[in-house]
Amino acid sequence: MNDKICVITGANSGIGKVTARELAKQGAHVVMLCRNEEKAERAKEGILRVCGHSRVDIVLADLSSTQQIRSAAERINADCSKIDVLINNAGLITSNTRTTTDDGFETTFGVNHLAPFLLTQLLLDKVLASKQGNIINVSSEAHRFASFDLSDLQYEKRKYNGLKAYCSSKLCNILFTRELSQRLPAHVVTNSLHPGAVASNFGGGVPGFFGIVMQLARPFMISEEKGAETSIYLATSEEGFTATGQYFKDKKVVSPNKEASNNYNAKRLWEISEQLLQITFLPQKKAASA
Ligand SMILES: NC(=O)c1ccc[n+]([C@@H]2O[C@H](COP(=O)([O-])OP(=O)(O)OC[C@H]3O[C@@H](n4cnc5c(N)ncnc54)[C@H](OP(=O)(O)O)[C@@H]3O)[C@@H](O)[C@H]2O)c1
Structure with missing residues (x-):
């Protein structure tokens, strides 16, 4: 990974931190996109202690703000002259009280889906500048429990439930990956993944049922090191740079659920995301003429 530049969101904690550390240990120049300076500096120090070089940078941004995403x-x-690997790893789950971001988006949908959508669009030219670009989106098996509704992605019509909103946002990660893979040129791939049930900080601070379940389940969950394995695999292996549009679990391609495998859903989500963010992302490729 010596000549590679890897940008990782949420690189100060959990799966993202281990991914950043291991890629840096393999020689990559790592750019950690984090929201909290103190936590990011602490994580960076830990990575520098073991990676054997100094090519580790921090860029600060709260992904709940499109303005901060743009500045970052x-x-x-x-x-960066190029980006070889972009890992959209940061994610959150909220309580059952619906909140919105600075831009007025429902927080879970905003941070978990719209933020990686916008960040990827803004960084795309640098990914295209890599000989072999690779965009990795950290999703979850939780997508299988989504009550997916394209007409109510932000839970404006339905009773808000933090876990349901999370499941839906993780389904969006897979649909985004699917559509992105069809719009990218051949030298850039994109895949999504489930890291496993990982004993990270994830969901720990959420009050109520989900937070309690996460705490009780911790002894049965896998380590952050194990949880980062599929992200690292996709960022470093030959398969990670050749497969595209796939969903991985335990370093293997698996089928996501029906809704996440649906081309109409993927295309509509793309259009809705473009409209909400007021951007134009990659145009659809024209079908080859007969
Ligand atoms: N843990 C699991 O069992 C599990 C299972 C399936 C999928 N996943 C996915 O794995 C990914 C990583 O989660 P994790 O388990 O490593 O959890 P984690 O330890 O809580 O890490 C999440 C990271 O995302 C960052 N983040 C959250 N909201 C952000 C925002 N608004 N702006 C910028 N950064 C933000 C956090 O920053 P702070 O430290 O500042 O909060 C943290 O660095 C997530 O996408 C999650 O959905 C996790």
């Missing part, structure tokens, strides 16, 4: 992307675009 501007800085990365100015500092």
